[in-house]
Every structure is written in C-alpha cells, then in structure tokens.
Amino acid sequence: MTHLLLRRADVDFLLFDWLGLEGLLEHGKFADHNRETIGAVLDLSERLAADVFLPHYKACDSIEPTLDADGVHVLPAIGDALRQYAELGLFSASFPVDLGGFGLPFTVSATSYAYFAAANISTSAYIMLTGANARLIAAFGSPAQIETFALPQIEGRWFGTMCLSEPQAGSNLGDVQTRAVLDGQDDLGARYRLVGNKMWISGGDQDISENIVHLVLAKVPDADGKLPSGTAGISLFLVPRTLPDGSRNDVVVAGLNHKMGYRGTSNCLLNFGENGGATGWLVGSVGDGLRQMFMMMNEARISVGFGAAALGYRGYQHALAYAKDRGQGRTRPDGPQTPIVQHADVRRMLMAQKCYAEGALALCMYSAMLVDQDEDADNAALLSLLTPVTKTWPSEFGLAANDLAIQVHGGYGYTRDFDVEQLYRDNRLNPIHEGTTGIQGMDLLGRKILRDGKALEILRGRIAATIEAARGQAGLSALAMQLRATWREIDSTIQLVRQRPSARVLDDATSFLFGFGHAVMGWLWLDLAVTATGALPRLSGEPLNVAQGKIAACDYFYSYELPKVSSWLAPVKDDYDLTKAAVDYL
C-alpha cells in the first residue's frame, strides 16, 4: 500500500509472532475473537485511516478551529471522519459486549488507534479522549451515569474531555481551585454546582458531536467555604455541555489556544459557572477524584505513547521512501546518481528512526498487552512501572525520529510541501500533555521504583529471561552481555539514589528516566531480535524482511543507542546538586 502509515507485516509480527496475541485470545474474556477477526479490524482501520483520516491531514493544520458566539467550529472533514469511524462501530470496539462493544483486547483497539493517529493525530485525539472518558464512567459511574453519559460516547455520538489543569494549576493538581457545591440529588446521583476555569481542554468545545461530556476535577468546600488543600480533596464530576433536559449547561469557552501543531484538536480555556454554576454529577465519592482520574490518565498516557510512536513511524516511512527515491552523489563521474538510502549517514538516520519508531510501537503494544492481562498482579505491577516509560520514550524519541525524517529530506523536509515538518510539530506536544516528561520521571523513580521495589524485580525477571534466550542464539549473545551490564548500572544507580536525603532523591529523575527508558528499549529490542531469529527459518517475503529488520535494528541499537544510558546516568550517580547555583547566576 502507498499510504506510508504503519507497515502491516510489522504490526502482524509484533502482535502475533512477538506478543503471542493468539494465546490471549484463548482466554475467556476475548474468546470470541481470533486471528481472522482481529485481522479484519486492522484491515478496516488501515483502510479508513488511509482513505478518510489522511486526506484532511494538511487541511486541519492550515484551517484551525475558530470561536464565535455559538462556540468552537472545527474543520467539517474532522466531523465527517469521526462519524464514519462511529458508523463502523469503532468507538465501541474495545468495550465489553454488555456495553454495546465488541470486547476487543485493548492491545488490538490501541493498535487500530495507532493507524488513525499515524494518519491524522489531531482528528484521532477525539477518539482517544472519548474512549478514555467512557471507560472511566463505565468503571466508576453509577448504572444511570453509565446509561446517560457513557453509552452515547461508546456509540460515538457524544465526545468526552478531561478537565484537570487550570491556569494556575498545571503539573500540580493540588492547586485546583474549581469549586463544587452540593445542589441536590437526582437519578444521576449527587448534583453539584461548579465554578472555576479549566485550561488546555482538548476537544473542550467543537461542533462535530451531539454533546460533550466533561470529566471535571474540582474541590468541595468545607462548612467554612474553604477548599481542602492538596490532591486528597479532589473530586470528579460529570458535566455535560448540554444537560439531559436539553438546556445548555453553564460552560463557556473563554478562549482557544493556538498551537504549533496538533491543530485539528480544539484546545480551550473553559469557564464553568459564569452564570451561577455549571451542573455536574459526582462520580464515586467526594475525594476520590484523582484516584479515578488516574485510571483515565494511565490509559491516556499509554495512548499518548501510541500516538507519538505512530507519528514517528509515519515520518520514518516517509523518510525511507524519500531516501530510496532521491538521488545525490555518484560512485563514478558518468554513472547514475546514487539513491541516498545508500549513503552511510542517511542509513544512520533511517536506522535511528527505525529503532525509535518501531521500538516505540513495540513498547506501547507490550504495555497494552499488560492492560489486557492485568488481572495477574505481576502484570499490573509491571504495567504501572512501565507506564511513565510508555508515555515518555515514544514522545521523546518519536519526536527525535521526526527530526531525523526532516533531516533526511534536506531542505524539502523543512517545507510544508512534505508531511514531515507537520509530523514534527504535531509530535512536539507529546512530551508535554498528560504529564510532562519531568512528571513522568518523578512518577517512575519516586512512586514506581523507590517506594516499592517489587515491580522492578518483576521487570528484572523478564529481562533475565530475554538474556537467557539471547545467549543461546548466535549473533545475540554479545548483546545479551551488554544488556546485563547496562542493567547492573541501572541497579547500582538506584542503590546510590536510595542513599540520598529524601529532599533530593528525585532531583535527577528525568535523567534517570532517559537512562532507564533506553535500558528498557535495549531489553525489548533484544527480545524482538530473539523472536525474529527464531522465526527466520519459517519466513519468506515481506515477513522475512520484517524479521531481518528487527535483528538489524537491534544490532544498531546496541551500537548507537545503548551506550547513551551511561551518559544519562552519569549525573544521577555523581549526585550533582542542580539547585546549588544561585538563581542570579542563571
């Protein structure tokens, strides 16, 4: 196919050869599915992404959302695409059958999503937000709330948002000032009136769905009217744009953010309760807001990873196609121009992109499989450990891949005649939203490693198994030893960090995350190479190329990328005090 989104033979390798998805399908929960039904979903996704999402990729960048008295208007093609997506039942695909869904594994629905994200990330964002919103309501809402607010989203008629940040409260949600005051009780539960401002609300308003369900974090004041401090006092509310009685809720778009990329997704400052209070219904209990929202955030973080990986992947496909086509330089004066894919430095940029993009997709799929198997406590713990990596590594290195895709195109890549500059601008959002890279570093090192070493032990067990398998395969045993040494360095770094005073223990969490992330990817690339090597004898044609490509990329990763782990760990180990210099010296 010529759409240059995800390569299907690669997706099949990852799902079936590497992750053994068919084993999951034997499982009770997913027993209605088999390789053929999954294949049909992916076929459908690929076709719809290429035929309907891709064509307006440029248009939704150049024609930004606008705001007038009726609210926000987005490019009509975005609405058309999402209606077709809904009509094919794809919004509901990963929901259980009793909620009107297909009961697809998350691994499959997320892979399906990756096709759409590759084709058009800002149109696809509405899908991601709506699915995560409905899933949260399905998990924590009352039956009436599910019926009223989740089902229309599962059908794709209503869309959802997540309203966390406020102008003064970004990374620190403890500072949320939106106030929710009890107003009564009805069929939908405890009813509140909300007053406050919410910033950075993706899909916060638009004219392409019948209604919008805002999931809003707010605080319930005490008897003195004082808001509880910190994150413990945060509650979660369902605030629809249009109320069940058909009247308009008290939610106003105060402004649109004009972004560098990701432009088709409207991004709003919303004012709740300018006229007395927006009506919202409490989800779960007072004070349960952040815990519940984290379920949505965790899914959103994995989805951000998928989106970032997909952007990196598409950029790589574009760079590869360009490099095969573009001639520059000659091996002899009168000979033909050499395709630049033959030049060593272009090859370096392509191999790096391959490692970043295909590796990021593999990481996301691995984590998605853990979601599907999280009834196993080990898997749940490992998922929790890997979530900050799954959010960050694709975001940082998918962007790095897009940077290299521009470079492979030379001056052409810097122009809007090609897609790669937009992929780069779109992808730059991913290290910021759903928790910045810095926040993910603190989550990884603080919550997921230092607080309890159990998850790391599980990870180390799986890495040991990969090393063991690789040691038996010619060509991989040296890499296995390199991986072992790398992880010993991670371990000893953690030991050093544990000995620090608690106030400084997270200072270098971001550098640690970079080192840890590359070490995780070293493990996954070796694991991919082990699977590929084992599969070689029975493969031919494109699947053989895919498997050989995994082995080649693994080899490259160990030469060019894995050595970077030490350079990121160096400042973590040397206990550099980042705040020692006076602010005046900056």
Next chain:
Amino acid sequence: MTHLLLRRADVDFLLFDWLGLEGLLEHGKFADHNRETIGAVLDLSERLAADVFLPHYKACDSIEPTLDADGVHVLPAIGDALRQYAELGLFSASFPVDLGGFGLPFTVSATSYAYFAAANISTSAYIMLTGANARLIAAFGSPAQIETFALPQIEGRWFGTMCLSEPQAGSNLGDVQTRAVLDGQDDLGARYRLVGNKMWISGGDQDISENIVHLVLAKVPDADGKLPSGTAGISLFLVPRTLPDGSRNDVVVAGLNHKMGYRGTSNCLLNFGENGGATGWLVGSVGDGLRQMFMMMNEARISVGFGAAALGYRGYQHALAYAKDRGQGRTRPDGPQTPIVQHADVRRMLMAQKCYAEGALALCMYSAMLVDQDEDADNAALLSLLTPVTKTWPSEFGLAANDLAIQVHGGYGYTRDFDVEQLYRDNRLNPIHEGTTGIQGMDLLGRKILRDGKALEILRGRIAATIEAARGQAGLSALAMQLRATWREIDSTIQLVRQRPSARVLDDATSFLFGFGHAVMGWLWLDLAVTATGALPRLSGEPLNVAQGKIAACDYFYSYELPKVSSWLAPVKDDYDLTKAAVDYL
C-alpha cells in the same frame, strides 16, 4: 532591559574579559576602534534590534511572502527595518574604510548581527546574505565589479543571494547543470548567458531592495556543448535582477517555498534564462567558482552558527524569565507557590539551555576572532578546523535549547501566544542550510582532520594551555583532568578511524562530529571558567553574576554533557558498518 535578546554583560564578558578584544584593537587594521566605539556599536545594535526588528517577529511568521506577476512581496516591516539598518551604516560596518565601511572587526559586526538574529532571524538573513555576497565580490571581483555590484550592497541599497543548489543538486554541487555560455566582453568583464534552475534561494526575490545581486554557480560547456563533470568545472557569475542599463534580467521566480519557520526570508525556485539566457559576469576565472564560493560559504557557516546561537539564547532568556515568574507546587500546604526556577528539573533544563546558548555564542565569537586574526597561519588553520563545529554545534544545540525552552513553558510554550515555539521552528532550518550536519561531519573528519593533522595539533596545544591554567585553580583541576581524558578518547578514536579502508572512513563522520563538538565545548567552557575565576576578585553586580554563571555552567556541563562524548564515539570506535543491512530490511 526587558527585550530578552542577548544579555549585554555576558557579551561584554565574552568580548573583553575572555577574548581580550582590546588586544586586537591595538593591531594596525583595527586601531581606529576602542572599547568605547565598540560599545556604541553594540548599544546601537541592541536598541535597533529591540525597537525595530523584534516588533514584527510574529508578523513575519504569520504573513508569509507572496508571489504574483511582479515577483515576490514580503512584509513591508521587513523592508522598513532593513532601511533603518542601512541608514545607520550597519551594512557597511565590517567593510574596510576604502569600501565605505567602518572597518570593524568581524567579531564585533558578527556580535552586532547576533542581536538582530535574536530579535528576528528571518529579517536578519537579508543582512547576512548581503554582507557575505559583497565580501566575496570585494575579494575576487574586478574593480568595476566591486564598484557596480559590491558598493550598493555595502550601502544596503541592494541585497545579495547565493545561488548554489538546484532541484537535483543539493549536497552534491558537482551535479550543477546551470549552463553559462560566453556572450562577449564589456567593462564588467566576460559576459555570459546563463540557463538553469536554482533551488532554495533565500531572498531570491523580494520587493524591499533596489536591486538583487545573485551569485550563481554554473558550468561553462566545452566545444561539444558538454558540461564538465564534478565540482572542478564550476564557475561563479554575477547575475543582477536588474541590469546596469535598467532593463530586467532574464531571471524568473518559478515558485516560493513555504517553510516551517524562518518565514520572513523569501525562499525561491529561480529560473535563469527562460527567455534566451540571463546575463551574468564571470567572477575570477572559469573553474574557480567553488573555491571562491567557499569563502562566502565559510562566512555564511559562521553566521549560521551565530544565528542559531542567538535563537537559542533568546529562548533561554524567555524560559528563565518565565521560570522566575511562574509558580507551581508549594513547600508547605498553606505557603505560597514556589517559582518553578526552584525546581531541580526546571533548573536542569535552564542550565542545559545556558550551556547550549551561551556556549554556542562563545564558540561563534571565538571563531570570529580567528577570522580577525587569520593572517596568522595557525589561526587560519584552526578556523578551518572549527568552522564545521561552529556551524553545527549551535545549530543542533541551539535547537535543543529551544526545545527545552518550550518544555519549561509547559503547555504555554506550545502555543503561539509565546515566542518559544517560533524560535524552535525558526532554528530547525539551521542544521540543514549552508551544508547539512552530515556534510559538516564529512568536512570535519575528512578534510580538516584526516587529510592533515596540523590544525588538530594547534587545537590540542590550546586545549593543553587551558588545562594547564585550570589545574592551578581550585574547583577546576578535576574538570581539567576530565577534559584531558575526553581528548585522549578523541585522539584514540581518530587513530582507529585512520586504520579503516578509505571507502568507509567517513561513514560515522556525523557521530564523530557530535563527540568532537562536545569535546570542543568542554574545552571552551573550561576556558570560560578559568577566565571567570580569575576575574571574580575584581567584579561586582551583574558582571559578577555573569562570571559566577560561567563557572556554574562549566560545572554543569562536565557533569551532564561531557559524558555524552563517549556515547557518540562508541559507534565510531566499534566500526559498525552502517550499510551492512539490506535496504529491504529497513
């Protein structure tokens, strides 16, 4: 001042404390100048940049050049700014007095340029191109050519371009197909008719100067009409938009490139000779084109470094101001919000930007000083060695600084309400134009190191002197030892590369350039710290903060940045064959 461009106390530290510019001014060539006259030029530059170049920064991004039957139209504010620049005599500042200039050292005119580049890189590009164009004519043109084509540019009435690339000839200029046929001889020298297409011509057309002087690379066919192959057959021609008799030359704008950033600088596909041949005059001799053009390219490469450094620098100033102002998180629940500049991870991002931006500016100024002292053969050799680093390191790490400036701003940084996203988009051009990073790597390793080790020896001598000076200073001696070890690793890597088969010797030139560039910056940061440490006792106020900042940044650089050298050299040392994998495996 509140313009957030370059910090004047830093510029003064670099010029006077570190580089010892006053010593240069004692020299015959520059004896008309002193610290006061230089200071007045910088004052003027700072004021004009802030008052006239900065205000249309956003406008020249959102209102792109347009093309109609009359040619290209750019934002009028760009023309207004450049006219004021010309009226103040700044176009001529670095030209000798006999050409109507002030005879300023290049170090000073380039530093002046950095203010304008920080304020508005795409308006400033016309300055850079015009100055380099006129300088080339002054060096190689006949007196009549200088009179006719260089002087109007030195006065800032005409602007210049450099026409090298063609659609099929980018990095490989040997493939230039533009054809120049002798047409006669007149007062301006040998007159030719040129036919061909030139791509990526910055300032290729516009409506803000009285005329445009294109410096065009073309080939003169032999008796059989065949063009010579390779770069040896390239000649250089002066092709004005409007001919001396007032008629329009046969040069047509075939298209405008629409770029991700740097938008105020029109960028054109030019067709020469659609109607019989564009009139051009030969500069120097047939076949001398590339050698002459390289003089312009070398100046352009250093200027690209200055521009990239300036963009990084302005982004850093914005991020620092934002970080001091923005509160997030609290040290106690009821306490005030902590300014994010106090958070370790934000500090890491600020220190990295400081190292990248201030370090890049220092590197550029160091190279500019070598230009001013290049009658000394050692300086000329060192300049030649450092030119690819001076072009690349600021381009790559100025961009990395802008990436971090966005990250410090969080979601705000991703919006067009702040400047940092545009700085990032603008800066992304710099690793591409005037020779990509890959081309610079081959220039460094192939031409500047492997062909003749002399320049590297000179560099090693200067590094040894810095190490010696640092060893005597408390707090710097450990860093001196670290620098020595780093350069031993560079040396041993070069030895390994020398032993390779010649066909593969440049395969990893880009990775080498990254490692070498950071090692050079390690040297310069230590040298800056040596100067700063020595100056501390006599400083107070802002100059003291600047000096303390250099010491702090050096310290940071050695902990966080210098360890990366090994990770870039690892694949160079292990002799990884980048083209070993089949293209089908990509």
